[in-house]
Amino acid sequence: MSELTLEPSSSLWKDAGHRLSRNRAAMVSVVALSLIIAACLILPAIPGLILNPDLQNLPNKNISPSAGHWFGTDHLGRDILSRVLSGGRISIAVGFITTLVSVTIGVCWGALSGYAGGKTDAFMMRIVDILYALPFLIVVILLGKTLEPLTAELTRIVVGWFSPAGSSSASINKTTAWVEPITTLVPLFIAIGALSWLTVSRIVRAQVQSVAKQEFVEAARSLGLGHFRILFRHILPNTLGPIIVYTTLTIPGIMLLEATLSFLGLGVKPPYSSWGILIDEGANRMLSNPWLLFFPTLFFATTLFALNFLGDGLRDALDPKSAKD
């Protein structure tokens, strides 16, 4: 008979890691994701390697994939490969950062609510229930449109930080060139993030409640440890599993949402483009230039597939019941 060892949670991770590595779909997904993310983030930054995505070359328009342009060119002669990669930056940024923001809010809300219990819990969850019942896309569209003027304001403010009064317009232009892509996305972050933290807060609350009942928490309390310490140092780490799974599964939903908003003209605005915009441009020109649709969709769908398979794999790996499957 084996010893009864009270193993710390590290063995959960080890076991999970083992299970995950045996899941072929998940492993392939990890590889695919890393490749895509690396390509989108790193390649465009290497000077000279990738063509300028905004460079128009009108006589070269609508070329099919060829030696000079691996993915072909679009209706303005821009290289599709570079557009897919730099558009990917924005899509990935929106997906990951918004998810990060949304999960952070949700974790804090749910943890506090689950730990506090009683009336506070009831009140906080009542708010979640109410917000949950709002028509999601409708409210996001409304918020996104209302926040549109925010971009210009923010850009002005941030550029003001970096370029004190009296700088030449050339340097202002330069600063604007990297500030603007970020501030363009801020309304999106807010609009999407405002309602997407709800589900994770419920999950975290349930998890925190079940962990908080365990004896080691009582022990910590009797030792005089502060609430916050207990919550964030001891309880939350034990709930990390579902949080990670949920986060991985949220990103694709958010990327899809960004693509939808861009399609409706409410998301990322020109001259910046995301996969959503590229896909929309491609869908319109399907008849004459199918490569314009094919490549962005390929990258987009592959990223979403990979995230979904990875999330499924993580769920199977971290959930003990999956052993029965």
Add this chain to the structure above:
Amino acid sequence: MVRRVMLRRLWTISAISCLFLASCQKETQVERANREGILLVGNSAEPKALDHQLVTGVIESKIITSMFEGLVADDPLHDDGAPPGAATSWEPNEDMTEWVFHLQPEGKWSDGAPVTAHDFVFAYNRLLHPDFAGPYAEMLYFIQNAQAFNTGEITDFSQVGVKAEDDFTLRVKLREPVPYLPSLTRHYTWFPVPRHVVLQHGKITDRFTKWSTPPNLVGNGAFKLTEWRFHDFIEVRRNPHYWNAANVGLNGIRFFPIENPYTETRAFLSGQLHTTYQLPSDLIRTVKENSPEFLRQEPYVGTTFVRINTTRPALSDPRVRQALSLTLDREQLCKHIMEGFFPANSLTPKMGTYEPEPKLEFNPEKARALLAEAGFPNGDGFPVFSMLISKPAARAGAEAIQAMWLKHLNIRINIQNMDWGSYNSAQQSLDFDISSAGWIGDYLDPTTFLMMWTKGNGNNNTGWSDPRYEALLAEAALKSDPAERYAIFRQAEALLMDAQPILPVAYYTRNYLLRPEVKGWHPLLLDNHPWAAIRLEP
């Protein structure tokens, strides 16, 4: 229980397949419409209203001209033809300052009431009335004292130069010689309204009463309104009371407000439309290769241009505007983006015998010199402006221009996409820097392109005006000899092109799709095909 559940599952699987098979259509919508004699027309957007005195757009005019008719009708074959419409004949006085129109004795509204000269007088009264605030009242300013009445200077409409001498005779007194008045009356601002119906639903100055909605709308055209479903379609059917009903070829028309041009093309190619409103330039080549029998490319009396807010810093300097204009490679834009369009060499496209002086060119070096002269050598210190566009189709052109200015002048602009409504309001309130715009002529005379650049004109929206320009236009107005008029217009236009509050880019070509069974449809500069002359011959 088992059987029920099993059956339920089998049923659901086969239900899908049955639904699919059953829903496959036996004939396309075009085939059905051909049988019924109904023309299916793509019309780009939902009309603001069908009361022609409340609108200014081309989209609305397409529908309005099916239900109403002016004194002179549109000619299906000739740009300058003037077949009888609500009037059978007309004659001017010696110096072209007065015209008398004789109305059709058999002219009737679609409810059977006769169309009289009083309907015309009532209509002009209504459109010009200051309280009615008709957006396009200025089209009637040619009439003596019309402007004074519209601005409230005079309050007695009987002083305005339009009189019903009897039920079927209309006398129009003009403020200046207008030799092309018959042509002018083909525009919907000169159409009549059914006085008896309008007054039934409100006062003469009431806007948006129910008179212009189904089932109340009454018109004197070849068709009458039967259905108006928002964002779905507007249907008109044959008007049996129309004076020329015997010669009307169609049984009805359905207008579809499909905004996205790619979706519209898809609808056409799936057999859902007889004609589209437009064809996106990137699809032209594919259509040429695969279905050339549908493609129509026809010159159109319109110009696309870049509108500049001359009240903004840097843009107020004409040298800057010239520089911007000199770096527009119009050839490239037309060749690669606006396929079929012609590079503009001035504002007004050639119409009839009028051809403006070619003043526009592509000269980046000269542009750079001018920009330096204006205080922005190599683009240094030049503010970053925003260019407004309102249609996704315009984005390609805007991005190309953005790239050209960056390349040749080293200046940056941003592109801002706004919906049609906000786009218009921003320009009207001069709350913009630059915009991508265009103008389509309302009638075939240079004034339709040149009149609007006067001070205070609601279509100017540049903040520019020049008393010398207005003096020239006023001078031309007094001449009745076309050659003399045109000479002065050429001078005025040259002045306009020196100042360039707007940078003309290209002359329109209409690219669109049309099915071969649509007959009676000929290329027309104003694209005003009279619906009554169309027939379907599958």
Add this chain to the structure above:
Amino acid sequence: MLKTLIGRFFQGILVLFVLFTVTFFLIKELPGGPFKSGEKAIPEHIRLKIEAYYGLDKPVQVQYYRALTNLLKGDPGLSLRLEGREVTEIISQAFPVSLQLGLVAMLIAISIGIPLGVIAAWKKNTLIDYSAMALAMIGICVPAFVIGPLLADQFGRRSNLLPAVGWDPTHPSSWFLPALTLGLATAAYLSRLTRAGMLEILSQDYIRTAKAKGVGSFRMLVRHSLRGGIIPAVAFIGPAFAGIISGSVVIESVFAMPGLGTHFIKSIEVGDSPVILGSVMLYGSLIIIANFLTDLLGLWLNPRLRASR
């Protein structure tokens, strides 16, 4: 149980109130405005007259109160974009289209998703399972505004089998493509949930018992496990309906349909507050009703839930 239901009902009312307030104030912040949006400028004094007519010159609280009472009376007033037309007229034209779309899409989603999930669970880890789940993945990961035009191109342009654009309540041929595109994502989720739920049930002891008893496999599958196995899917139907309602906005745009979503988008562009308010409240109510019905359905399917609470 009755208590819970009543509680839910009141919560629903509260949600609608919050939705109304949030929407109202967000609309006030929208850029642009309905009366500056004509092609030609309306003279200032006329614009002021029109705004007074619509009550837009009153202070915000008064406007809010008016809007609320009007809504409760069932008369949200006149549209600011389609001038002079009543919001009720607009919604009564548009809503049936969206509702029809949503219902047909839901029907298709259930008819495809649940059987697909059951089959995948039954043939677990075989090629059928993998392909079914791969198909589901495509439904989840490829956006509707790609699938829609692709299907429309194939069935509309190339083969003229189905109309590519528009929605005609009298001709079912125009329903299929939009409803299918809309229902695919939901079908995908439903199939995954059904598969998971069925697997859960199938692995339980009483199933093994039935197997040992020699019960024929197909009968066992449906008789014993379906009711329990579809619980996760059924629980999802409420949120699924919400998703279909949201998704209909995109589909209506892709297929140029005259539904509520089209009006919603247009009125947002122009700041047509009566129509925005009317459509948002309608959407919100639909979702609340759908959630309510799902709770009822869930309670009915799972007797265990009825007892406790």
